[in-house]
Amino acid sequence: MPATDLVVALTGASGAPYGVRLLEVLLRLGRSVHLTISPAAVEVMERELERRVRLDRFDLADLLGDAAGGLPGKVEYHHHTNFQAGIASGSFLTAGMVICPCSMGTVAAIAHGLSQNLIHRAADVHLKERRKLILVPRETPLNVIQLRNLATCAEVGAVVLPAMPAFYTRPHTLQDQVDFIVGRVCDQLGIEHQLLPRWGLPEE
Ligand SMILES: Cc1cc2nc3c(=O)[nH]c(=O)nc-3n(C[C@H](O)[C@H](O)[C@H](O)COP(=O)(O)O)c2cc1C
Numbered sequence: 001m002p003a004t005d006l007v008v009a010l011t012g013a014s015g016a017p018y019g020v021r022l023l024e025v026l027l028r029l030g031r032s033v034h035l036t037i038s039p040a041a042v043e044v045m046e047r048e049l050e051r052r053v054r055l056d057r058f059d060l061a062d063l064l065g066d067a068a069g070g071l072p073g074k075v076e077y078h079h080h081t082n083f084q085a086g087i088a089s090g091s092f093l094t095a096g097m098v099i100c101p102c103s104m105g106t107v108a109a110i111a112h113g114l115s116q117n118l119i120h121r122a123a124d125v126h127l128k129e130r131r132k133l134i135l136v137p138r139e140t141p142l143n144v145i146q147l148r149n150l151a152t153c154a155e156v157g158a159v160v161l162p163a164m165p166a167f168y169t170r171p172h173t174l175q176d177q178v179d180f181i182v183g184r185v186c187d188q189l190g191i192e193h194q195l196l197p198r199w200g201l202p203e204e
Contacts, residue, residue, distance in 0.1 A: 003093035005032045006189065007126070008100065009119040012040020013138040015101035015163045016048040017174075022100050022182045024064055027073030029191065034087050034094070036078045036118050040103060055079060080117045087122040096132030097122055098185055101163055104139050104146050110158070111149035127156050134188050136181065138163040159188050169197050 006026060010019040019041070026033050042053050045063075053062045058077040061068040078085035086092035099106060099119065106119060115121040126133040135158050139146060154160050161184060165177035176196075183195030 003095050005034060005094045007034045007036070007087050007094055007097035007122055009036045009038070009097070009102075009106075009122065010041040010045070011038045011099060011101060011103045011106045011119060012044050013101035013103040013106075013163075014044060014048065015136070015138045016041065016045040017178050018136060018163055018181050019100040020045070020049065020051075020063060021178050022098065022185055023075070024067050024071070025182055025186065025193065025195070026191075027064075027071035027075065029193075030072040031191075032074045032076070034076050034078060034085070034122075036080050036085075036087075036122070038080050038103075038106070038117065038119060040105075041101075044101075078118055080119060082118055083121060085118055085122075088118060088125065090125050090129045094126070094131065096134065096189055097126045098134040098136065098189070099123065100134070100136035100181075100185060102135040102137045104137065104149070107135060107137055107146065107149045107153060110135070111152040123158075127158065130157060132189065133158040134185055135160050136163050136185065161185060161188060168199070 008023055045051050045053055060075055109116055109120040110123045113124055115124050123133055135153060150160050163181050165180045171177045179195040183193055186193045
């Protein structure tokens with residue numbers, strides 16, 4: 001049977017709502033998710049969502065709030081320094097990894113194979129095993145170093161899916177815009193969803 005576990009990493013780019021919503025959607029769909037979070041992501045989450053996640057005493061409710069209860073999926077949390085985690089090895093099979101949001105620092109570390117934390121290492125593993133790696137970077141404007149690092153990641157097989165919500169879908173709320181990006185991530189993972197209206201199809 002093919003592996004179905006997914007890896008989700010949250011890093012310190014602006015856009016914490018994308019990562020949190022992605023996790024919630026995957027758990028609602030009953031998926032098993034290996035979750036890891038960088039210290040910078042904790043800071044950004046506190047600022048953007050007013051949620052304080054404890055990396056040393058992780059509690060899903062700190063991250064998802066009321067939405068944490070009763071979700072059919074399963075989260076296995078791994079501390080970002082824990083290189084003993086299964087996801088640090090290619091022999092641990094997964095259906096792919098998403099870094100959402102993905103900071104420029106993490107993009108640089110991946111592009112240059114630094115493996116300084118579990119997030120970099122798991123990304124490295126997904127690339128070397130030729131598995132799906134989806135990066136959701138957020139920065140503007142971009143300097144040439146950042147552009148080159150993104151290009152390097154794309155050249156070695158990563159999907160670069162910038163947090164750039166579209167307006168042709170006529171979003172009414174911020175949630176619509178968040179769901180547009182999360183829906184596009186799910187498209188890349190081959191996961192069915194109804195998070196966004198599709199161009200060329202009549203609206204329901
Ligand atoms: C409030 C806040 C917003 C930030 N926004 C971004 C951003 O949009 N993009 C980015 O690349 N870095 C951003 N940063 C900087 C990163 O968090 C920083 O470079 C950090 O070292 C990234 O570490 P990480 O990749 O391990 O999470 C932000 C930092 C803070 C505190």
